[in-house]
Amino acid sequence: MTDQTARILDAAAGLFAAHGVTAVGMGEIATAAGCSRATLYRYFPDRHALHLAFVQREARRIVALLPTDDPVEAVLAALREVRARPELLAWFGTADAGTTAALAQSDAVLGILGDEQTARWLVRVIVSLLVVPGRDDAEERALIERFVLPSLR
Template sequence: MAGKDWLASRRAEVAADRILDAAGELFAGHDVASVGMNDIARAAGCSRATLYRYFENRDALHTAYVHREAYRLHEQMTVLISEIADPRERLLAGLTSAMGMVRESPALSSWFAATGSPIGAEMAEQSEVIQALTSGFLLSLRPDDPGAVHRRARWLVRILTSLLIFPGRDAADERAMLEEFVVPLVCPSETDSAVSASGLPTDRDSSA
């Protein structure tokens, strides 16, 4: 009985992945909001009844697709930055590589098209999986209060989705913005932390 249950579960997983793969191909060539369940069923080669057996509505399918891709990107990003020891450099490399992978994927970049509905930003903001992955990434840089990490993760997701929808002039421009405005707040150096704790003004405060 256990073996049969396992096989049934595996078949369901394969079928769901096939549907999500078909949806991804449609997302690559169309505005995500315009892709309907009928379109996905046809692309997957299944009936509407079969499609709804795995995903009760389009929101459920969107959520499943985004979560699957989020796990995949997180895994790839982790491998790419695994050899970087410095936490601030790891943060910067992680952010830039994650945005690069989204932009290189036609299926994912379509979620952040400035001409379409902001469905990608909405999904990222509402997704507990994306928030958890981002929080885990920040905790891997250095231990910190979980509440503070969660708040930083929410803010960081918003920053990244903003850049995906409204990119900088080029990769160097975006890197400079992240390095100046994001890295010091998300992963402050020991000097920054000591100055902040002492209440002494920073160079930027003094110049102001």
């Protein structure tokens, strides 16, 4: 990833956190990144490409932080990481759910997680818990242990 690409994605992150994902236009991102629209479009031909690059970058960052020896804790850690970062949590509001759902099931995102069927299932579970959280951590852990863990074995 180039410095310019990172600068653009970082600028987008700040705007997503402040305004929501679908409310942010390419012109606003270019201005926040300190580049022209032409430069922005040189790196990202459209908004979908920018969204995809952002989601891929953040998914890689989160996956790198997850424990590999405990799948339940890995899912819970992923949930905590997204909830702790406003630029990520913005993807799970009502206005942005369609964009999130489409990107979450894209090959580019699923490829980061390994086996395609397992990845699709995990992403659906995580997105579901981010959109409709459990009452508390204990309930989410119980749901993951009861329904997700058996499917990973």
